[in-house]
Amino acid sequence: MADPIHQFQLKTIGQPLFHIGGTEIAFTQSALYMFAAVAVITVVMLMATLSRSMVPSRLQSVVELLYNFVADTVRSSAGHDGMKFFPLVFSLFIFILVLNLAGMLPYGFTVTSHIIVTAALAGLVILTVIIYGLMAHGTHFFGLFVPSGVHPLMLLILVPIEVISFISRPISLSVRLFANMLAGHIALKIFAGFIATLLAAGAWGILSPLPLALTVALTALEVLVAVLQAYVFATLTSIYLHDALHPGH
Amino acid sequence: MGKAFRLSTEFIAGIIAGAGMGWGLDQFAGTRPWGMIIFVLLGFGAGVWNVMRASGFVRPPGSPDAGGGS
Numbered sequence A: 001m002a003d004p005i006h007q008f009q010l011k012t013i014g015q016p017l018f019h020i021g022g023t024e025i026a027f028t029q030s031a032l033y034m035f036a037a038v039a040v041i042t043v044v045m046l047m048a049t050l051s052r053s054m055v056p057s058r059l060q061s062v063v064e065l066l067y068n069f070v071a072d073t074v075r076s077s078a079g080h081d082g083m084k085f086f087p088l089v090f091s092l093f094i095f096i097l098v099l100n101l102a103g104m105l106p107y108g109f110t111v112t113s114h115i116i117v118t119a120a121l122a123g124l125v126i127l128t129v130i131i132y133g134l135m136a137h138g139t140h141f142f143g144l145f146v147p148s149g150v151h152p153l154m155l156l157i158l159v160p161i162e163v164i165s166f167i168s169r170p171i172s173l174s175v176r177l178f179a180n181m182l183a184g185h186i187a188l189k190i191f192a193g194f195i196a197t198l199l200a201a202g203a204w205g206i207l208s209p210l211p212l213a214l215t216v217a218l219t220a221l222e223v224l225v226a227v228l229q230a231y232v233f234a235t236l237t238s239i240y241l242h243d244a245l246h247p248g249h
Numbered sequence B: 001m002g003k004a005f006r007l008s009t010e011f012i013a014g015i016i017a018g019a020g021m022g023w024g025l026d027q028f029a030g031t032r033p034w035g036m037i038i039f040v041l042l043g044f045g046a047g048v049w050n051v052m053r054a055s056g057f058v059r060p061p062g063s064p065d066a067g068g069g070s
Helices: A029-050 A058-078 A080-103 A115-145 A152-199 A202-207 A209-245 B002-029 B034-054
Strands: A018-020 A023-025
Touching: A029 A058, A029 A080, A058 A080, A058 A209, A080 A115, A080 A152, A080 A209, A115 A152, A115 A209, A152 A202, A152 A209, A152 B002, A152 B034, B002 B034
Parallel strands: none
Antiparallel strands: A018 A023
16 A cells, blocks of 8 residues: 655755755755645736736636635734734735645645744744734734633633644644644545555455545545635634734633 | 544644743743743643634624634
8 A cells, every 4th residue: 555644755956955953955846836736826816817807708707705814813803903914814814725725636745744944834824823913013912811700810821821822823723734634635545545455455445435425525624724724824814813903701 | 534633733833832841931030940830831822722712612792603614
């Protein structure tokens, strides 16, 4: 049976670019996929908005729907003044969406199944929250960690809990996306492997349509998960940005 | 499935963050093992708090429909 983990292996393209402290930094297929995703997004967005007609073309209405969808998410989760962060949320959403869907292509590589990529994206979000919160509200930003209307003695326990809760946000944000993509692709690979194993096992081959049907169903589910996880990431980003905009509650 | 996965990651992330903070404090201040013990317990609390917030059980006043999820 094919190794289900093999698909996540990084392959370097060409020679290592340079060395940092004995570790070689190389251009991998992961980086290639990210560059390709940015290129695809840029080309589609430019083509859709090139001729801004009143009666939108097919491509233009797709992009307009996408815009409205993300804008509604930001408005409902981060509030109206959260719209200044719309470019960030939209970029994150569309980047993760395209990378997730690229992983669904046959022979495709799923960049978001590597925790270092999702952790970097989550770190970007949380750093934005902290830096903007400190810039806009100063020390008042730390009111986020002090629940109001509580006995002062309880604050001794509640403040550390709130701080840990805040630190756990980037962890849960990155682990959720990474684990969903990793688990889904491994399950898909294993069930697809069953087809070949059963076909090679003589009379048992008669059972091979069962895992085939399951693989088809799982593929549909994985497409759903790919879109859903991009949406969840965007929603949670907006909720966290809401805290940066209105820290005192 | 999305909702269940979200809640479980919220809980586990709280514990990981608490354990990491406790471990770091022990390394830094040499208070082993007390920092780890106290902060893992606080991490459990933070994990439960995360889950309650994510499921919309508690909602900070004035926030518009937080904890949407999927």
